[in-house]
Amino acid sequence: MSTTQPVGHTDPSATESERFAPPSQGVLVMKVIPMPADVNANGDIFGGWVMAQVDLAGSVLPARYVKGRMATVAVNEFIFKQPVRVGDILSFFASIRRVGRTSVTVGVEVYAERYVAQGQYVKVTEANLTYVAIDEQGRPRPIPRESLPQTD
């Protein structure tokens, strides 16, 4: 499986354009712009709002494996690296980490194009989440193996 480590973002010798480039790996699964209703007491975007968006974005690739009902069973890791602000354009890039018998684990990286610097991508959040395929009774069910998922 691919990783989502972006070329340039963590390399101290990277040029300015490389440091602000979008990630070279991972699938763009969602874009959203936070609004004033989403702020916390500091005036930045509320972390719970970001978590909800990551949960939605993280479900996109697993849905292609699960082909039906699923539930989020775990947020294995969630890191808020930089604050998110009103008017930022947020881009969510996802990569499949593991496909198990009934679950799919996905990595999500969130990049902000700041309101005043659009076109420059700053990593604000990264997370790993696990989704479980469930049946009509809410019990885990095996992921269908007969068809390969679309990954883009």
Ligand SMILES: CC(C)(COP(=O)(O)OP(=O)(O)OC[C@H]1O[C@@H](n2cnc3c(N)ncnc32)[C@H](O)[C@@H]1OP(=O)(O)O)[C@@H](O)C(=O)NCCC(=O)NCCS
């Ligand atoms: C999701 C749920 C059906 C799983 O039931 P369960 O009895 O815990 O299931 P299992 O122990 O058989 O585990 C099912 C899969 O989840 C994985 N899993 C369970 N707990 C996990 C954890 N903490 N982290 C990562 N994966 C986990 C298991 O490894 C297994 O994957 P695999 O079959 O691919 O190896 C149940 O926990 C549930 O209903 N949780 C509430 C879900 C919910 O409300 N989510 C929020 C809204 S969507």
